Each structure stands twice: as C-alpha cells, then as structure tokens.
Amino acid sequence: MTSTVADLGALLDRSFRQHASRVAVEDGDRAETFSQLADRSDRLASALLELNPTGRPVAILASNRMEYIEADIALVKAGHPKVPINMRLSQSERLHVVSDSGAAMLITEATSTDSALSLVDEAEALDTVVSVGGGGTHDYEDVLGAANRPPSRPWRPDDPSVILYTSGTTGRPKGATATFRSRMAATWNMLLDELIDVAPGDGMLHAGSLSHGSGSKVIAYALSGARNIVAPSFDPGRFLDEALRRRATATFVVPTMITMLTEEAEARERSALSLRHVSYGGSPIAPSTIRRAVDVFGPVFVQVYGTAEAPHPLTVLPRSDHVDASGRRLASAGKPARSVELRLVSTGALDPRVGEIQARAESVMIGYWNDEESTREAFVDGFYRTGDIGYLDDEGYLTIVDRLKDMVISGGLNVYPAEVEAAIANHTGVLESAVIGVPDERWGERVVAYVVAKPGHTVSPEEVTAEVAGRLAGYKKPRNVWIVEELAKGSTGKILKSALRSQHWDQQSRQVN
Template sequence: MYLTQALHRALQQFPDRLMTVCGDRSRTTREVADRVSRLAASFLGLGVQQGDRVGILALNSDRYHETFFATWWMGGVAHPINTRWSSAEIAYAVADSGTQILLLDDSFADLGPELRERCPGLHTLIHCGDGPTPEGMLSYEEMIAGFDPVPDLRRGGDELAMLLYSGGTTGLPKGVMTSHRSLLTSAFGSMLINRSVWPGSVTLVTAPLFHIAAFCSWYNQSVVGGTLVFLPTFSAEGFLAAVQRHWVTTCILVPVMVQMVCEHPEFHSYDVSSLATITYGGAGSPQSLLQRAMKAFPGAGFTQGYGMTETGVLTVLGREEHRAGGSRLRSAGRATATVEIAVVSPGGRELPPGVVGEIVTRGEHVMCGYWGKPEQTAQAMRDGWMHTGDAGYLDEDGYLYIVDRLKDMIITGGENVYSAEVENAVASHPAVASCAVIGVPDEHWGERVHAVIVLRPGMTSTEQEVRAHAKTLIAGYKAPRSVEFVNELPMSAAGKILKRELRNTRTNRTER
C-alpha cells in the first residue's frame, strides 16, 4: 500500500480528465503526473533522502497537491504546516521535525528569512506562489522545468508518509507520525461508508490541507480519479461561487463554515443544486445549525465525520440517518469499515452501552506515535488502544455519542457537566450565533458553568434570558451560572474553539 497508487490509477484510467483546478489554472491527470515526477526529481537533486521531511507552509492550491505526491514519489515525508500559527509556533514545528526543505507561497514568503534564522537545519526555501520569487529562494516552476521525470520509488506500507502537528488546543503541538498504511486504511474505511465521491465527481477543497479532515477529503477524490477544485481561503461568497462555477458535487465543512454559508445574504442567488454530499465535522455542530443547513441544501445528502489527527476518520453518520432525523442526529455515527472503537473506564475496562467513558480505538488506521516523544506516545497508546481523550458512550446499535473532551468536563457542586450538552442548549437560542461553555473557578461550587457567547448581528440578549432558555432544555445545575458576551471566539485552524485560551484568561474570576 502506497499513497501514490491514486495517481498511477488515475493516470492509467483517466489520463485526460481534469484533475486539478486552482483559480484560472487547470490541469489534466497526465499533466499533473508529469509535473509530480519532475518535482520529485528536483527534490532528489536538492539532496532530499528517503525519510526526510519536506515542509509546506501555504494556502490550499494545486501545487500543494503536487507537493504531496512528489514527496511520496521520491520517498520523503510530507510535513504540512498550520498556516494560522505564529512565526514562533511555525519555527518550533520546523525545528522539532528536522525539516530541511520548506515550500512557501506568496502569503508566507516573508517568513523565509526569520525561519532560516530560527531553524539552523533549514537549508532550502522554495517559493511555490504566483508572484516573483524572493531573493534567496528557489522557484517552484523553474525546478519542475529544470528536471527530467524520475520513476516512483513506491515506498509504502509502514514507512512514514506524513508528519502532522496536532492543533495545539491543549499545549505545545506534537508531531503525529502517520504511515502510508494508516492513511490509506483511514481513507478506504471512510469511503466505504461515506460514498461521497465517484469517477467524475468534483470535490471543493475548502478546509486547510494541513488538517486531517481536509486531507481525507482530498485523497478520497484522488483515489477515484475525480476533479479537485482548490479554494485557497474560505469565504461564504467564494464557496458559493466555486460550487456554482465548477458544478461541485461534494465538500467538507466545519460548523463555522456551515454557519457562514447559511447566513450569507446572497445565498439564494447562487445555484448550489450540484452538491450531492456535504460532510461536516471538526467540531461539535449544534442541532439548530444542522437543521438550518439541511433546509438550505435540500438536494444534498449530509454526512458527519468524527476523528482526530492521530487516527484519521473513526466514525461516520450517513445520509440515511440524517434523512430519518430523530435522536440519531445527536450521534457521531458508527465506526467505519476499518475501525474498531470502544468506550472504557479510567481503569481501562470496556463499558456497557449508555455509560460515559473515554473513547478508544485500535487498528491499522492509528498513528505510529508522536515524533520524538516516546513517553507521550506510551501515554496515548495503552494496552493496544489509542486513547482519544474524548468522553462519550455507545448505544445498543453501535452509534457513538460524544459528550465532551475529558479535559472540558466541568465538575460543579460534585456533579459532572459536559460542556457540549450545555452548548447545544445555549446555541438553540435565536440570538446566539456561537458559544463556548467552560468551567471557571468558583468559591462555592468549585467550578461554575460559564458561557461565552457571540450574538447574531443586530440581535441582543441578556444573561438572564440565556440562563432561562437553557433551563427549559437541560437540568438547572447544568445551565450557565454566568454568561459573557464577546465579539468573537478564539478558533483553531480546524474550526475548533480554543477553550484553553478562554480558560487561561478567566482562571482568576470568582462568582459575583
């Protein structure tokens, strides 16, 4: 099993089919394969050895696509870097991984000199943007033009394929080592259940490609030989225009993207009837938002994916469950075709249906470990299981219900409160655009339930109204004891609210 299989198959079966579209630039599979083999040759010419990391710090584009395949073609390890990090965080990932070659597009070319200074092992910078190549950097297009194609080394199996640094929601990011086998196992398992791509389908790559969800969406389309349309940055207008222009059939969105699209004032002026599947994931999606989205896209089938960087896609909630509605819409679906999941107690005992515990998984989809961190690897991978750090339960039919991150559980007055449940209640208030619920120190309760809320434009509400609304849906002790209104919530690149940042700025607050 090797990741370049997708490109070889597409070249054999659909050589003249449109493979990539980026802005006004489009290329067939034959053209892409030729460029990939030449780019791989240029990496070899720069001294990249098998197993070396090739970093890329760029927005989504067709060149990102080519860099992935070219890196694997010559036996390297792809290292996509989070574009939303500070320069210090980027430098940390580059230095920690030992990355020696880094590709930068126009948005990040100015960081080149700083990164070279901070990372002594970084010896080559390649400009993969559309503007002039900065001094001291190599030109991506000149490298491709200057080398003859080389054969694919076809490294695969348990060889390291990609180094993805975790989102950093709980501290310093960790390098997640994923093999060809683990990535392919995850991709194939989700494809069998999700069924969102087919030969001739068109995927709009919206989420950033350094994120595992975007990677899976991108690779699944590559496997079947369809067309990939790259959206460098997300905006509701850009998304709607791309769907209409390229007759997009499938995409993956995080909840904040869904909300932006549904609330766009010109939504109904665009033709989005081509969308056959919308997969959402990356963060909890309030039921109210999901219902709005299903009404906005009546012709599309909705699916939900749940997973993490360390595991790829774990569960899928399919179209059938979405059409049926009911309580199953609160679930994250069932394990994919290649995944085993369980819910265990703190002591590692498997729990019966309906009992909340930690979600664990095992199988060939699981990471190889954390880069250079054997102790943290051993902590996460115990007794043959990968411990996700998420709390949830399974029902009698194997549907997984996620209640919270274990670290986000609030203990107030001796009662366990799962913030996701409170967020779902608060988010159903008509004035609430988005919210996060955290535990903050409280002299009387130990912790109190605190809601941080962004209101919809032009709407108002009060702490009393929010608390009263929540109490109509959940027990009184779960309802927020305090409410705070803000203009925006801190978000990770994966569309997840950074609760660590919210907690860090509120740890000294006590009940008024």
Template sequence: MYLTQGLHRAVQQHPDGIMTICGERTRTFAEVADRVARLAGGLRGLGVEPGDRVAILALNSDRYHEYLLAVPWADAVLNPANIRWSPAEIAYSLVDSGTSVLFVDDAFAPMLPALRAAVPELRAVVHCGDGPTPEHAVGHEELIAASEPVPDARRGGDQLAGIFYTGGTTGHPKGVMLSHANLAVSALGALGTGFVFRPGARFLHAAPMFHLADLAGWHGQLMLGGTHVMIPAFDPVATMRAIETHRVTESVLVPVMIQMLVDHPEVANHDLSSIRGIMYGASPIAQPVLERAMKVFPEAGFVQAYGMTELAPIATLLSPEDHLAGRLRSAGRAVPHSEIRVLDPEGVEVPRGTVGEVAVRGGHVMLGYWNNPEETAATIPDGWLRTGDGGYLDGDGYLHIVDRVKDMIVTGGENVYSAEVENALAAHPAIAACAVIGVPDHDWGERVHAVLVCHPGTTVTLEEIRTHTKSRIATYKAPRTIEIAESLPLSGAGKILKRELRKQHWPDSDRQVH
C-alpha cells in the same frame, strides 16, 4: 498501498480528465503526473534523501496538491505546517521534525527571514506562490521546468508518510506520525461505507489543506480519480461562487464554516444545487445549524465524521440516512476499519450508555508521536488509542461524544459536558456562536460559564439565557454567568480554543480545572 497510487490509476484510465482547477489554471491527470515526477526530481536535486522531511506553509492551491504527491514520489516525508500558528510555533515544528526543505507561498513568504534564523537545518526553500520568488528561494515552476522526471519511489505501506502536528493548544505541539498504510486504511474504510465520495465527483478544498480533515477528502478523491477544485481559504462568498461556477459535488467543511455559509445573506443568490455530499467534523455541530444547512443544500447527503489526527483521521461516520432518521446528536458508528470501546479510568470497558473515555483500535492508529515515546506509550498503552474524548455507546452501537474528558465541568458534584449546554444555547435565535467553559466558583467548585457571540442587532440577558437553557436541559447545567464577545478564538481546524477563553478566569493555574 502508497499515497501516489491513485494518480497512477487515474493516468492509466483517463489521462485527459481534469484533475485540478485552481483559479484560471486547469490541469489533466497526465499533466499533473508529469509535473509531480519533475517536482520530485527537483527535490532530489535539492538534496532530499529518502525519509527526509519536506514541509509546506501555504494556502490551498494546485501546487499544494502537487507537493502532497511529489514528496512521497521522491521517497520523502510530508510535514504540512499549520497556517494559523505564529512564526515561533511553526519554527518549533520545523526544528522538532528536522525539516530540510520548505515550500512557502506569497502569503507566508514574509515569515522566511524569521524561519531561516530559527531553523538552521533548513537548507532550501521552494516558492509555490504566483508573486516574485523571494531571495535565496527557488520557484516552484522553475524547479519543475529545470528538472528531469524521476521514477516514483512508491514509498508506502508501513513507511512514514507524514508528520502532522497537533493543534498545540497545550504546551508544545506533538508530531503525529502516520504511515501510508494508516492513511490508506482510513480512506478505504470511509469509502467502503458508501457514504462519502463517488466516481466523477468534483471536490472543493475550502477547509485548509494542511489539516487531516481536508486531507481525508483529498485522499478519498485521489483514490477515485475525481477532480479537485481549490480556493485559497474558506470564505462564504468565494465558496458559494466556486460551487456554482465549477458545479462542485462534494466538500469537507467544519461546523463553523457550515454556519457561516447557511447564515450568509447572499446564500439565496447562488446556485448550490450541484452539491451532493457534505462531510463535516473536527468539532461538534449544533443541531439547529445542521437543520438550516439541510434546507440550504436539499440535495446533499450530510455525513458526520468523528476522529482525530492520530487516527488518520476517521473512526466513525454518521450516514445521511441517520441524519434523516433523527440521530443528529450521534457521531455515528464505527467504520469498517475501526473498533471502538468506551473505558473507565482503569481501562475497563463500561456498560452501554455509560460515559467514559473513547478508545479506538485498527490499522489507522498512528505509528506514534515523533521523538516522544513516553507520550506514545501513554496514549496507546495496550494497542487501544485513548482519544481523550468522553462519550458513550448506545444500544445500537452509535457513538455519542459528550466532551473532552479533561474539559468536563464539575459543578456542585455534578458532571456537566459543555457540548450539551452549547447545543441548547445554539437554539436561541440571538446566538450566532457560543462556547461553554468551567470557571472557578467559591460555592460550587466550578460554575458553568458561557461565552456568546450574538447576531448583529440582537442582545441577550443572563436571565433570558438561563430560562431558555433550562427549558432544554437540567437546571444545574444552565450557565450561571455569561460573557458577550465579538468572536471566538479558533484553531486552524476551526475548533474553538477554549484554553484561550479560560486564561482570564484561571490566571494562576495550568490545570484550569478543580
């Protein structure tokens, strides 16, 4: 299989169907295929050779979609940059990957001088925005217009499809190498469950397209020949308008986006009835938020996906039926392409119901980390990829994620998993968002500390929070201290950056755990 295969199939079967909708621009499958072939020819003209890395730093758009297809069409390798990173972090990923060509839009064009200075290997920049083309760059549209179409290289199979850098929350980010086969196996396995996507769907790209969560949706939609609707970035009102205007049927959202949508004061003013499927993941979702979302989108089947970049990215899915059956605390069961075990620190599988580290095996497991064989060997020591997530399998094979292994709080000799505490806290009517971390404590080693964001006009006290939490989980798991914040730091994938929250409590420790 190869990444461009779905485009060829769609052109053969319904060339005049709508493939992309982005603002006022609407393009058919045949038009996109011609543009992609010409864009690939333009990349060849810029000196792109087989296996060269071509990066993009841009908001969501139809041109981002064309980049994802044109790069493998030209026999090159994708490198989508994290739009939330600083120029220094982005420059690191470009230098580390040896990127030679960079696509950049209007939002990130101001970074170009700094990136050019920091990345001497960068020999060409393609401007994919709508504004004036920056100096020493070539315009996306001009490159297409000036280039002849080239045949698809059909780069595929075990060949490298892309380097996808991890969040970089600790030390330097790692470049995850995914092959075309990795991505195809993950997409086909998810499609094979029947839980996600369907022919004729209209898929909304509201989550950032650089991230594997949205890319999974993009790839599944590409395989089925559906329509892609793009908005530049997630905004609750823009998302609701796009759903209403274009009769969107599916989307991939992270939990913080779902919460912002269902709690928005204008949600009742938009017709969201076209939505038939919402896949969520990237971080846990609180049960009360999910229950509110199911009321806002009553016709939608909700599917939870568990996985990670290193798994291309899907390992388990929780079906719509499982949501209705009350399994909301589970991450679902292994998809057809994925085998899962839960291991102890020695790598031995533990009994059902016992918490250990989740390990995954299958054709979706990454090729490895770019230029990092030691970390690759440590992560995949025996064919089983160690996820770093703590969890357990129940008697029916449902996976329950309790926390990151490294983030487990040990207080008074008891293990506390922050996700469980966060789920209890989220049920409090005053709390809009929360994060639980372990902080140093003279008596307990670590204590459970909650960082809370309250709804406007509401307040909470520590005593109130402890009483509320202890009514739902064990007393020793209740927060001993709380902190009220205006917002929580988020990664580009919508994950809460707990390392940032810990810094003020662990100023002299890199480990941040006892």
C-alpha cells in the same frame, strides 16, 4: 521481505493514466489534467529526491492552490514525510513545527517567502526553500524544469508519510505521525464508508485549508479520477457561486461554516444545487442547525468523527441518517467505520454508559514525532485514547458527550460543556459559545459561558440562561454569561478554551477544586 501493502504512488500513477485527459485540479482560471498532474508531480518528486536525498521531512507553507496539490502528490511519490503548516500560525508556531519535525526543506509561495527564509536562519535542519513565484533558495518552476526523469525510490509502507501537528490547545503542538500504510488505510476508510459514491468527473471544492481536514480528501479524489477544486479562502457567498460555477459535487466543512452557508442560501432562496455530498466534522453541531441545513440543501450531509491522531472517519453518520431523523440520532457521530474498532473505558462518571472513546485501526498514527512519553500516554493495549467522552446506544451509534479535560465537576456532579453549548446553540441569535468551569468556593467549580452573537443580532445573558434552563437540569445552567465579540481560536479554527480558563485559574494552586 516484500510488502503486501499497495504502493500508493503506483496507485496514483495508474489512476492518472486511466483518467489522463480528465481535469484533475482547478484553481481560479487555471486547470490541469491528470496527465499534466502526473508529469509535474513526477518532476517535483525527482527534484525532491535530488535536493533531499536523505528523505528528511518536507514542510509545506502555502495557501490553497494548485501547487499545494502537486507537492502533496510528489511527496507521496518521493516517499518523503509531509509536514503541513497552517497559514494561520504565528512565526513562533511555524518555527516550532519546522524545528520539532527536523524539516530539511520547505515549499512555500511568494507571500510567505520572507517568513520561510527567516525560518532557515533559526531552524537547524532547514536549508532549502522552494517558492512558487520565486524568492526562496530555489524557484518552484525552475526546480520542475530542471528535473527530467521519473522518480525512483523503494516502496516502504511503514515510513512516515504525514507529520500533522495538533492545534496546541493543551500546550505545544505535537506531531501526530502517519505512515504510508496508515495513510492508505485512512483513504480506504473514506472511500468505503464516507465518500461511497465518488466517481470520475466529480469535484471536491476545498473551502477549508489543505493543511488540515479538507486536505485529507485530496488523495481519495485523485485516486477516483475526480477533480480537486481549490478556493483560496472561505466566504459563504463566494463558496455558493463557485460550487455552482464549477459543478462541485462535494466539500468538507465545519459546523460554523454550515450555519453561514445555510443563512446565505436562505437569503438567496437557492442552494448550491450541484452538491450531493457535504462532509462535516471538527466540533459538535446542534441537531436544529443540521436539520435546518438539510431543509435548505437536501439530504447531502455526512458527519465524520476523527482527530489528528486518528483521522476521520472513525465513525460516520451517513446521508440516510440525516433524513427524518430524531434529535438524538442527529446529535450522534454515527457508527464506527467498518475497519475501526472502538471501545469505551469508564471515567467514573455517574452514567455507567459513558466512557473515554478509544480507537484501534490501521489508520491511527504510530505516535508523536520525537515524543516517546506522549506516545506512551496516548495508547493503552494498542488503543488510541481520544480524550473524548461518549456512549454507544443500543443501535451502535456513538454520541460524543465532551472532551475529558473539559468536564466540569460542580457540587460533585459532572457537567459536560458540549451539552450546555448545544442548548445555547438553540438561541437563534447565537453564533457560537464556549462553556468552561471556573473556581467556586462553595461548589468547587461553577459553570460559565462565553457567547458570540451572530452579526446583526443582539443576545442578552438572561436570554442565554433561559435557553439553557428550559432544556437542561438546573445545575448545568451557566452561573455567569459573558457576551463577547469573538473567541480565541487555534490554527484549525477550534476554540482555545485554555485561554478562557487561564483568566480564572492561573492564580489557583491547582486546576480542579
């Protein structure tokens, strides 16, 4: 039966021909046109089909660089599943991803070749390492040089396209698996509801890792004839310089990065004037923080909500909703994307409006790789269970209250840590915080907070408690506040609350009281 879903590789080829002379990728002092990207990704795809004829997953362990984007495009053309590995993962975590995915091949760079070769020794399926700069079983440029014919493979839209491992905040990371069909759907969601005015010649500055959120935009920008501009790492000063120098029009950031960029721009008394589209997501943000950022950068911000299993945008808060908006509107995650169906399922909370957010869309994963039990638990009636708690207001805007697993029950009352963290964020000296519940003989659980101060600022526990007391009900106020230098985070930058909880709960017979 012939598929009615457009061939993503063919769409990319058409875009590359249409924009052949335009710059497609910028990396430091290197640049390649769409014509060059087409040729090099064709050659790599042909080599992938030769080296990995059975189409087993191919892992990528590399920093933000031009070759990462070439490999991403080539894997689409070859029809092989991509397994992105965050460079921040430890060797044992890398081994889990490679072993669990059954990756037969790994594309890396010289600085990570030793790590990659050691994975070959330990992971049963992995036998080929293609390294940029040499040192693997195959040199990247040699592989491209030996390939001299366009890739040829049947288009199978329901084959796996990406196996994205979760951050592992609740145990071993699981491989959220997207097909080519669902990847196409996610890309259309971006172009229709998030990146609505991207045009040829625009530039997406990738400050976050290409292995995660920022990398999900690569295909959308390539299809649009726009540039993908890679930065090796994030530094607020360097970011603003690069954005101006490269005439970048867009980027994707997380809330902590917004705070750092705003402070840097205020110190310079100027912003990255070329930016007209800043997507953000990944964690909650205080309305005061985003309002301050809008004052500095202008109405350029677009909030998106999604997960590894259900890629953003599930919902979108567009630029227009960031202008003269109420605190309630800015605290929301926006409205569902047009091809996404959301429903809220009661969790038994006191507020009848609040429920678990569940999503149904073609962009949602088909399941967890090699994990049928977790896949069954993740879906109900065709809806993916996000594990987030929220509510919809009368105008259809979704507000995310917290993670279902993070909710604290103190004296029979529900406390949502995200709400407390948002109150703490109003303190001008606070960089970030984590609120959890710990065992309490009288109340079952009590609310506590771990707080990190901004560089150069001093914050006391009493100030934090007073900030919350002035904004929330008394039972939501942290009973203990600890000022710490940093908070443990996973590879995607999310705070590992499980590590904080373990200090208090490991000696308990159960994890709730």
